[in-house]
Amino acid sequence: MTSHMEQFKIIVWEEENFQGKRSEFMMECPNAMERGFRKIRSIKVENGPWIGFEYPEYQGQQFILEKGDYPHWEAWSGNSAYRTENLLSFRTIRCANHNDSRVTLYESENFQGIKFELTDDYPSLQAMGWCSKEVASIKVLSGAWVAYQYPGYRGYQYILERDRQNGEYRKYTDYSSQAHSSQIQSIRRIQH
């Protein structure tokens, strides 16, 4: 464990606006209910980044949680169509040095077809020249990224990490099992 990782810290509350039952975590929590929480309604990230998950055992919708205050669920859920008030497990993410982050997007499954390697944030992949609204497979070469369903970092969030499954997302269900869609219109690096 590096000295950086020892600094990770998140505080969660059972009620909105940092009220009610409170607990601090320095490491991953696979099931908040087993720690005595019926729900989590507000969060402060003291040092991150973390990923929150809709369900226990890191299942369901994913939410990037960077340093700052999240007084209620709207602050972390990017998808208001499918109202997700649950956040029942969470873990830390290891990032690359910001300038070393690299990811390649592919037009087709299994890293086939037109590809594009990114090292920067793109609020609109189409403005960058990606001709489709969809991304069929993704290879993370370095760091951790968050891809979004809509432009401007909105909609469903997909966390993509070099340290998970070797950074290889061979088909859209590898990154988007919760959304049943390969639609990705913006992407950005996850920063310390």
Added chain:
Amino acid sequence: MTSHMEQFKIIVWEEENFQGKRSEFMMECPNAMERGFRKIRSIKVENGPWIGFEYPEYQGQQFILEKGDYPHWEAWSGNSAYRTENLLSFRTIRCANHNDSRVTLYESENFQGIKFELTDDYPSLQAMGWCSKEVASIKVLSGAWVAYQYPGYRGYQYILERDRQNGEYRKYTDYSSQAHSSQIQSIRRIQH
């Protein structure tokens, strides 16, 4: 009008998922209702960026609209607490060359107190070292930016432009009249 500006194009529909009455715009629209729309429920940005506004005459909540597809209101509204289905006026934004964007944040009103000059995107201002959740005044030196209430580009959006009021936002009501709050936890450049 520069050649770049002539390329701006947005298509709007009265119903979700690009259904119903449709119209293309190459320039600003102060009141969609005067163009025969009772509402706008889906949008495609062919060339941007644009800003959408909740009410006619560029009033109310602001929504950054970059190139891509917005099949329903959740795709552009970052604030699901205050359910905003209206988008009744819109206009283009002039951006700087991406690498030339500059903005200075100030701790106190009228450009006083601790300040920080930014030239990059920050999904968490606190992670960058800004000690408060609030920003009291802002000077845009170059380009256009969008600041957000929460980390990770969530919550209320505030469009900040060098070309509006000389880029000077002397107190939070200059940028945040719709939200009645000076809370800003993330900020990014607006890109072509």
